[in-house]
Amino acid sequence: MAKQCQACMGVYEAIGDDGLPYFHVCPPITCAVVKRNGRVGLVPIARLQDTDLVRVQRGADVVEVAVSDLLPDDQRIGDRTIDRPSGRDENLEVFVNTQRQRITRIKAEGLGTVDVAPDQPARLPVLDAP
Amino acid sequence: MSNGAAAAAGKHGLLVGPGFFFDNDDSLQLTAWNALANVVLTLTGRFVRVDGTVEPFVERHVPNTNRTASTAIFPRGQGWLTDLSIIASGATPLRGQTFARVDVVRGQTSPSIVLSTIAQGYVTATKRLAYPGSVIEDSLSGAGALRSILGTDPGAGVEIAETVPTGARWRFVSLRAALVTSAVAANRNVGLFFDDGSAIFAGAAVNFNHAASLTFTYHFGQVGQTFVQTSSQAMVSTPGNIILPAGFRFRTITSAIDVGDNWGAPQYGVEEFLEAA
Numbered sequence: 174m175a176k177q178c179q180a181c182m183g184v185y186e187a188i189g190d191d192g193l194p195y196f197h198v199c200p201p202i203t204c205a206v207v208k209r210n211g212r213v214g215l216v217p218i219a220r221l222q223d224t225d226l227v228r229v230q231r232g233a234d235v236v237e238v239a240v241s242d243l244l245p246d247d248q249r250i251g252d253r254t255i256d257r258p259s260g261r262d263e264n265l266e267v268f269v270n271t272q273r274q275r276i277t278r279i280k281a282e283g284l285g286t287v288d289v290a291p292d293q294p295a296r297l298p299v300l301d302a303p
Numbered sequence: 304m305s306n307g308a309a310a311a312a313g314k315h316g317l318l319v320g321p322g323f324f325f326d327n328d329d330s331l332q333l334t335a336w337n338a339l340a341n342v343v344l345t346l347t348g349r350f351v352r353v354d355g356t357v358e359p360f361v362e363r364h365v366p367n368t369n370r371t372a373s374t375a376i377f378p379r380g381q382g383w384l385t386d387l388s389i390i391a392s393g394a395t396p397l398r399g400q401t402f403a404r405v406d407v408v409r410g411q412t413s414p415s416i417v418l419s420t421i422a423q424g425y426v427t428a429t430k431r432l433a434y435p436g437s438v439i440e441d442s443l444s445g446a447g448a449l450r451s452i453l454g455t456d457p458g459a460g461v462e463i464a465e466t467v468p469t470g471a472r473w474r475f476v477s478l479r480a481a482l483v484t485s486a487v488a489a490n491r492n493v494g495l496f497f498d499d500g501s502a503i504f505a506g507a508a509v510n511f512n513h514a515a516s517l518t519f520t521y522h523f524g525q526v527g528q529t530f531v532q533t534s535s536q537a538m539v540s541t542p543g544n545i546i547l548p549a550g551f552r553f554r555t556i557t558s559a560i561d562v563g564d565n566w567g568a569p570q571y572g573v574e575e576f577l578e579a580a
Binding site for chain 1 (some may be wrong): 329330337338339340350368369370371394400450451453454455456457458459460461462464465466468469470483487488489490491492512514516549552554556557559560562568
């Protein structure tokens with residue numbers, strides 16, 4: 174059964190095909206550099222608004238255009254990535270508690286996971302034998 | 304022969320024993336690092352008691368499966384360890400997935416005082432680690448386990464990012480992933496970058512405009528040059544011999560990525576070593 178991370182919505186198998194556990198870590202968030210209401214800053218791409226101004230490479234020029242006015246050959250420039258708030262990191266950390274016991278736990282629970290059925294099984298059955 | 308051996312021999316009559324002398328307070332300690340489920344380590348050997356009796360022994364240990372160290376202590380009593388070997392059973396770990404170390408320790412509970420290390424190296428279901436005979440090996444030397452891993456299928460508008468797990472060290476080999484772009488205007492440009500958890504130190508970018516509403520599969524690896532192979536496939540040459548300790552990442556950066564763009568799950572190849580420490 175695959176798992177879906179509720180922080181980044183990524184889907185993964187907890188045990189790989191080779192039998193080794195897989196430790197999911199959320200990817201960072203991509204942000205565009207925009208000018209909104211006269212201020213320049215980072216906005217996650219999921220929160221871009223049509224009226225936000227972004228800088229794009231248009232032919233040989235760099236121009237500032239509204240998101241709603243982007244042309245097919247424009248290339249937005251200046252994107253950055255930031256750490257995901259409440260991201261999940263299943264990698265382990267080991268520490269020794271006050272009773273000198275070694276404790277192993279995952280680094281960050283994030284928003285947890287849910288079990289999901291993949292859109293299509295990784296290994297499809299052969300319906301008509303050769 | 305240690306002073307303890309001389310004293311024991313004087314009391315019991317056996318002057319010089321073959322092998323490594325154990326006093327009553329000494330034990331064998333097996334420490335293992337392992338990444339594979341169902342592995343059982345079997346330690347076998349022979350022990351010569353001070354009365355001259357030869358005593359074979361078998362000890363078993365189930366290591367952790369998350370690459371963290373696990374330890375078992377086996378008291379042996381007084382006498383001489385002549386030989387031992389360790390082999391994996393219950394599963395078939397590759398070289399690079401199960402690493403073992405045998406120490407002689409003073410004490411019978413952990414933490415104990417390590418007196419000496421007599422065997423250390425990777426074990427498999429067919430390759431034994433032996434004392435005497437085997438070289439004391441570092442977990443980062445030699446060949447690692449070649450793995451093909453299915454990574455996380457990112458959500459829409461999210462980049463691929465894979466992190467080296469705790470206790471592992473990877474040498475990057477290759478990565479294949481497909482990007483489906485949304486109908487939203489703007490060209491995308493794809494690259495694969497390596498970072499230390501935050502700062503990028505190497506990467507490879509594709510000089511190709513990935514337009515809207517287009518599916519393209521990218522193959523990253525040491526292919527010598529970057530080129531668009533067909534109307535739907537691109538080969539991207541990455542820097543050679545990229546070594547990544549735990550916490551380091553490789554991730555795509557897609558310039559002008561749209562919230563509706565969708566990277567598929569990456570399949571990637573790495574050579575994996577255990578960071579036994």
